[in-house]
Amino acid sequence: MTGTTRAPWSWDGGLAETFDDHVRASIPLYEQAQWLTLELSDEFAVPGSMIYDLGSSTGGLSADLATRHPRCEVVGVDSEPQMTAAATAAHVRANLRFETADVAATHLTDAGFVVAHHLLPFLTRVERAVALTAVAGGLVDGGALLIAEKTLPDTAAAQARAATVLTGYKLARGLSAAQIVAKERALRGVMLPRTIAHLEGELQAAGFTETTTVMTWMNWTMILAVKGTR
Template sequence: MDHLPDFKFGEQVVSVFDDMVGRSVPFYGEMQRMIAEIAGDYAVPGTTVYDLGCSTGTTFLCIDPNVAPDVKFVGIDNSPEMLERCRLKLDRHGMKRDVELRHGDLNQGVEIGNASLVLLVLTLQFVRPLYRDKLVASILDGMNENGALILVEKVIGEDSLFNRQFIKYYYDMKRRNGYSELEISQKREALENVLIPYKLMENREMLLRAGFRHCDTFFKWYNFTGMIAVK
């Protein structure tokens, strides 16, 4: 069999992205609801919420009702196709607040300011490990005191025995959601050199090393986790 090209967030992926994450990310809707709940406590009026890797804007739409109207949204993504879809989606849903969408590669760092909340929802795992500490440090530097970072990631199990089992359970979930064996294997191969997960504790240590004062896990399902860290 020919080697599949690496996974890329181009038009082909963008066109099916919302359906894809809904079927391939466990409890995706519940995680979005939890993020919106947390956003209500941390998005301070007059500040900015950043979604790094904003994709089609689903998280912005989820948190919008919970956040004061004078909070600005800034979405950054390295896929022009994603940003175009995001703008269309936000407009279609009638979002009224100030929203800025930027094209940017997080491997090159990010400039943020006046941030009370920063979102990294299934994004950091696509940043090359060499650049992750620097990115997290730059996020912390641009955040206001008591600002929060929400990090949702696919993770490696802390123990190799459980890691194998968690991956098996995850693929079982994808089969239940209609993915074929071929689709599962092709997606795994396409992501192999693109999505590089850390262990949960490695992510926690990275956040604390950067200087966040508080860190905890708000969601865990086998090899997926949601974490919150506060400056």
């Protein structure tokens, strides 16, 4: 009897060196989402407030936020030491630092703008609730959380359609069929996307008063969640 062994998923193990190319080939509208994040940050990154990038990976977005908002302190947080080390080495700004920590339990204070791209699907239901409540609690009134993630389509037909289109997207950007299948197997049971309605419910339960979908591509969604008013 023969079988295959599923390799456990991790962003560690040398992926820091190839991460940026990897996500561009895997995530639709990745660069557009980075641009939109910076544009939206202008409304919420009040001078003197904190900006947090949760799941900061190699730190490119954190560095761009620090450059764009020199009167704000930017903190990039990632659970993988290799990512934090790579980000710290690559991006030096007076108002920027990177921390290795459990992003689901990060303590935020005086935050005007928080980014959590492609993070929440890797957390359990309980971890998501804790993380979102902590973010809402750490935001100033009128502050915002911006998330971008793969969501779960409402029907089996829509799920199959989204999977087919995403496979085509990845193949067109140079990933092999073997690479695509290997990653899908590794992420099975690890990446747990929710429907948009479920996600919006979680955000509201955590204390956010306004949620707006600001970009979509099939089942890849970017949502802006605002806490209260200024």
